Amino acid sequence: MSHTSSTYALPDPLPLDSGQELTDAVVAYQTYGTLNADKSNAILICHALTGDQYVASDHPITGKPGWWERMVGPSKPIDTDRYHIICANVIGSCMGSSGPASIAADGEPYAMRFPVITIRDMVRGLVALLDGLGIEQLHAVVGGSMGGMQALSLAANWPERAARVLVIASTARHSAQNIAFHEVGRQAIMADPAWADGDYYGADTRPDNGLAVARMAAHITYLSEEGLTEKFGRRLQDRDAKSFGFDADFQVESYLRYQGSGFTQRFDANSYLYITRAMDYFDLAEEHGGKLGDAFAGTSARFCIVSFDTDWLYPTAESRHVVHALNASGAKVSFVELSAPNGHDSFLLAHEQLDRVVKGFVE
Amino acid sequence: MSHTSSTYALPDPLPLDSGQELTDAVVAYQTYGTLNADKSNAILICHALTGDQYVASDHPITGKPGWWERMVGPSKPIDTDRYHIICANVIGSCMGSSGPASIAADGEPYAMRFPVITIRDMVRGLVALLDGLGIEQLHAVVGGSMGGMQALSLAANWPERAARVLVIASTARHSAQNIAFHEVGRQAIMADPAWADGDYYGADTRPDNGLAVARMAAHITYLSEEGLTEKFGRRLQDRDAKSFGFDADFQVESYLRYQGSGFTQRFDANSYLYITRAMDYFDLAEEHGGKLGDAFAGTSARFCIVSFDTDWLYPTAESRHVVHALNASGAKVSFVELSAPNGHDSFLLAHEQLDRVVKGFVE
Numbered sequence: 001m002s003h004t005s006s007t008y009a010l011p012d013p014l015p016l017d018s019g020q021e022l023t024d025a026v027v028a029y030q031t032y033g034t035l036n037a038d039k040s041n042a043i044l045i046c047h048a049l050t051g052d053q054y055v056a057s058d059h060p061i062t063g064k065p066g067w068w069e070r071m072v073g074p075s076k077p078i079d080t081d082r083y084h085i086i087c088a089n090v091i092g093s094c095m096g097s098s099g100p101a102s103i104a105a106d107g108e109p110y111a112m113r114f115p116v117i118t119i120r121d122m123v124r125g126l127v128a129l130l131d132g133l134g135i136e137q138l139h140a141v142v143g144g145s146m147g148g149m150q151a152l153s154l155a156a157n158w159p160e161r162a163a164r165v166l167v168i169a170s171t172a173r174h175s176a177q178n179i180a181f182h183e184v185g186r187q188a189i190m191a192d193p194a195w196a197d198g199d200y201y202g203a204d205t206r207p208d209n210g211l212a213v214a215r216m217a218a219h220i221t222y223l224s225e226e227g228l229t230e231k232f233g234r235r236l237q238d239r240d241a242k243s244f245g246f247d248a249d250f251q252v253e254s255y256l257r258y259q260g261s262g263f264t265q266r267f268d269a270n271s272y273l274y275i276t277r278a279m280d281y282f283d284l285a286e287e288h289g290g291k292l293g294d295a296f297a298g299t300s301a302r303f304c305i306v307s308f309d310t311d312w313l314y315p316t317a318e319s320r321h322v323v324h325a326l327n328a329s330g331a332k333v334s335f336v337e338l339s340a341p342n343g344h345d346s347f348l349l350a351h352e353q354l355d356r357v358v359k360g361f362v363e
Numbered sequence: 364m365s366h367t368s369s370t371y372a373l374p375d376p377l378p379l380d381s382g383q384e385l386t387d388a389v390v391a392y393q394t395y396g397t398l399n400a401d402k403s404n405a406i407l408i409c410h411a412l413t414g415d416q417y418v419a420s421d422h423p424i425t426g427k428p429g430w431w432e433r434m435v436g437p438s439k440p441i442d443t444d445r446y447h448i449i450c451a452n453v454i455g456s457c458m459g460s461s462g463p464a465s466i467a468a469d470g471e472p473y474a475m476r477f478p479v480i481t482i483r484d485m486v487r488g489l490v491a492l493l494d495g496l497g498i499e500q501l502h503a504v505v506g507g508s509m510g511g512m513q514a515l516s517l518a519a520n521w522p523e524r525a526a527r528v529l530v531i532a533s534t535a536r537h538s539a540q541n542i543a544f545h546e547v548g549r550q551a552i553m554a555d556p557a558w559a560d561g562d563y564y565g566a567d568t569r570p571d572n573g574l575a576v577a578r579m580a581a582h583i584t585y586l587s588e589e590g591l592t593e594k595f596g597r598r599l600q601d602r603d604a605k606s607f608g609f610d611a612d613f614q615v616e617s618y619l620r621y622q623g624s625g626f627t628q629r630f631d632a633n634s635y636l637y638i639t640r641a642m643d644y645f646d647l648a649e650e651h652g653g654k655l656g657d658a659f660a661g662t663s664a665r666f667c668i669v670s671f672d673t674d675w676l677y678p679t680a681e682s683r684h685v686v687h688a689l690n691a692s693g694a695k696v697s698f699v700e701l702s703a704p705n706g707h708d709s710f711l712l713a714h715e716q717l718d719r720v721v722k723g724f725v726e
Contacts, residue, residue: 018607116607176591176615177583183616184579186609187623188551191572209554216547217580220540225675228539234646242644244381244479246549246636250643252539253546260550273609280613281605283597312588312675 001073001080003032003057007096010128014091020115023105027129028096029053029088032072033080035135042135043078043362044126044162045087046143046150049275050215050267052095055087056080061266070350077359083139090150091125092117092274098125100270101201111270112198119146119282123153127161140164140362144347145314146275149282152322155303156284156295166361168306168354169347171318172292172325173283178313181221182276185214189269198270211269212260219259224310224343228252285325292325303333304361306347306354313344334361364436364443366395366420370459373491377454383478386468390492391459392416392451395435396443398498405498406441406725407489407525408450409506409513412638413578413630415458418450419443424629433713440722446502453513454488455480455637461488463633464564474633475561482509482645486516490524503527503725507710508677509638512645515685518666519647519658529724531669531717532710534681535655535688536646541676544584545639548577552632561633574632575623582622587673587706591615648688655684656691666696667724669710669717676707697724 007028013021030053035042045055045068056072058065072078072085089097092114100114130138141162143151148170155165171178189195192210200206220228232252236242239249248254288295303326307319316337326333338353340346347354370391376384393416398405408418408431419435421428435441435448452460455477463477493501504525506514511533518528534541552558555573563569583591595615599605602612611617648655666689670682679700689696701716703709710717 020607112609116609173597175588176595176597176613177586177588179597179613180579180583180591180615180619183611183613183619184576184583187579187620188554188576190609191551191555191576193556213547213551213554213576216543216550220543220547225538225540228543232539234536234539234542234649244383246475246479246553246640248546250539250542250546252543256543256546257550277609286597 001032001056003030005030008129008132010125011132012128014121014124014128016115016121016124017118018116022091022098022115025091025098025125026096027088027091027098027125029086029129030055030057032056032085033083035084039135040137040139041082042084042086042138044130044138044141045072045078045085046126046141046147047087047090048145048147049279050263051147052093053087053089054095056085059266067348071355071358077355078142078362083362086129086133088126088129090122090275092122092271092278094268094271099268100198100274101268109201111201114270114274116277117274118278119149119153120157120287122278123150123157126150126154127158130161136161138162140166142166142358142362143170144168145170145344146279149279152284155299155301156288159296159298159301162301164362165301165303166306166358167303167319167322169308169311169314169344171314172322173285173318174280179280181217182280184217186273186276188213188217189273195269200269206264207269208261208264211264211267211272214272215263216256216260219256221313222343222345224312224341226310227342230341292321293328296326296329296331299329299331301331303331304357305333305335306357307337308340308343308346309337310340310342311344311346364395364419366393368393371492371495373488374495375491377484377487377491379478379484379487380481381479385454385461385478388454388461388488389459390451390454390461390488392449392492393418393420395419395448396446398447402498403500403502404445405447405449405501407493407501407504408435408441408448409489409504409510410450410453411508411510412642413626414510415456416450416452417458419448422629430711434718434721440718441505441725446725449492449496451489451492453485453638455485455634455641457631457634462631463561463637464631472564474564477633477637479640480637481641482512482516483520483650485641486513486520489513489517490521493524499524501525503529505529505531505721505725506533507531508533508707509642512642515647518662518664519651522659522661522664525664527725528664528666529669529721530666530682530685532671532674532677532707534677535685536648536681537643542643544580545643547580549636549639551576551580552636558632563632569627570632571624571627574627574630574635577635578626579619579623582619584676585706585708587675587704589673590705593704655688659689659692659694662692662694664694666694667720668696668698669720670700671703671706671709672700673703673705674707674709
């Protein structure tokens with residue numbers, strides 16, 4: 001499948017919810033499939049916290065396949081033979097779009113001088129990209145987890161820009177527990193002496209230990225208790241008996257350590273701070289006078305909301321909350337709770353019913 | 364209420380599940396109320412991971428009231444006018460019983476040379492204490508959380524030593540998710556350069572940052588999602604608007620940071636490693652040929668198992684699992700699931716129904 005890697009330099013400073021603005025911002029993005037003449041077949045896919053624009057092409061650092069290759073491609077549920085797929089790295093991230101590792105006007109990395117951003121700011125960056133590409137209305141905007149937050153934010157704040165809005169395993173607000181887990185991760189990073197108040201870009205060491213711990217804690221929330229039990233139970237790792245030491249005796253320990261250390265190869269700790277902060281700040285109702293229904297007052301888009309029954313990070317109740325708000329605002333919305341053993345991460349994994357829902361909705 | 368602080372030096376080396384033995388072990392304990400002439404009115408209370416022997420008297424470091432003062436005292440559910448209460452610091456901990464901070468035979472702290480222990484090893488230490496006190500059979504053994512594991516282990520391995528066994532908010536095995544959360548905590552401690560492979564006792568700095576992160580992560584698991592939402596929601600801490608920075612904007616962040624930093628004042632990081640390891644190793648069925656019912660084959664004690672409906676650390680299903688095993692072995696068992704908003708921590712909080720259950724059972 002043909003795909004292009006591009007970087008778009010925003011012509012204007014990007015205004016931010018904080019009141020600051022981001023100058024000389026760039027958005028790195030991938031496209032797949034061909035944009036038609038009237039630019040009506042574009043689908044924007046929004047990525048999750050630790051995701052990136054490589055939705056259906058190999059990751060340039062890890063060499064692994066795109067994070068949603070099973071969903072995006074020729075004859076796949078999001079069919080690149082019919083649609084022009086755009087997936088952009090969010091502002092604040094570290095895969096080419098402006099973020100804390102980017103070079104500021106003074107020639108040094110922003111580090112913690114990068115302005116604190118919100119989900120809406122990320123979407124502002126995406127809308128600026130759509131403007132640059134001359135795409136007035138998306139055929140659909142699609143996102144899982146934090147990607148779903150962006151899809152909801154786009155629908156609420158730029159209601160004319162997407163005809164279809166597909167939100168998977170997401171929420172319209174971060175709960176106290178969501179915030180708490182993110183705060184643990186941030187504290188783990190900021191407790192790492194190598195973090196050095198964020199100024200580690202030229203240093204010999206990076207806050208990999210703290211970032212790995214943050215990833216481990218978060219990773220537990222992406223999986224269901226049942227899924228973990230089924231996958232690992234209390235099975236030992238490469239040994240017949242407990243070591244009576246502090247090695248990774250259990251498979252689940254070994255798996256988590258692997259997840260933590262692997263993550264540090266491809267992700268910037270400061271970006272983790274900024275993006276988790278944006279997610280914690282996310283409360284779509286609060287942005288719209290405290291009533292979620294009002295967020296969608298201007299919409300004529302069709303919505304599809306999908307949750308997974310074992311997702312305890314963004315449980316079905318949060319999706320229902322969004323659906324009720326959409327109903328209250330008279331929007332066209334369908335809702336499905338899918339059964340899946342793997343918790344929040346189910347949206348990334350093989351799931352035939354999810355494939356059918358996505359395919360049916362975007363067509 | 365009168366109470367005594369004592370330390371018991373074990374006359375013999377303590378054999379351990381690892382095959383090692385702990386020499387010159389001591390057990391620090393508190394007693395409340397008077398032991399009767401035939402020594403038949405003793406109740407052993409077993410403490411949780413970060414608990415200690417100060418169940419009903421002020422903590423010597425923090426000055427705070429005992430951790431279960433609402434349950435233990437004159438005319439309280441565990442009535443010190445009638446019973447002689449014993450609460451001992453577990454082996455591996457840091458409040459006077461032998462643990463990694465204790466001085467080894469070579470005059471230096473054990474640190475990571477302390478042998479890895481199990482829940483059963485902790486109970487071996489408690490049984491040695493009972494032997495020393497001349498108490499052949501406890502009126503009851505009572506424990507919540509890790510204390511419940513000890514109560515179950517005592518009942519399974521020394522079935523003649525307790526007439527009543529009360530297990531609250533506990534489990535007969537650590538699940539993959541339980542292990543995963545503990546592993547995050549251990550990695551946070553071991554990633555802290557001040558941990559220094561455990562050899563920090565004479566150093567200027569201690570691994571307080573890592574220990575605080577470990578505590579924060581664990582603390583989330585002690586509270587229910589609903590409880591966190593009710594207590595904190597998305598309310599801001601001492602401010603009217605978000606700071607667009609990385610301070611503790613949200614009350615839940617501030618609370619967690621306070622929990623983390625407060626904990627480091629009273630707890631030793633190496634003890635945290637050892638005790639979490641012991642809990643992760645806990646699988647009472649595995650100790651008894653793989654069948655939990657067999658663990659209780661020799662018992663004639665009465666059991667009471669209590670769970671809380673919002674406890675997602677050791678959910679009701681785990682308590683039911685214990686109850687079924689006790690039923691299978693023909694033991695006398697009662698079971699109650701209590702409704703409480705606060706998750707696992709409910710066993711430490713005011714709960715009238717819990718009071719009635721405890722009082723009714725121990726009498």
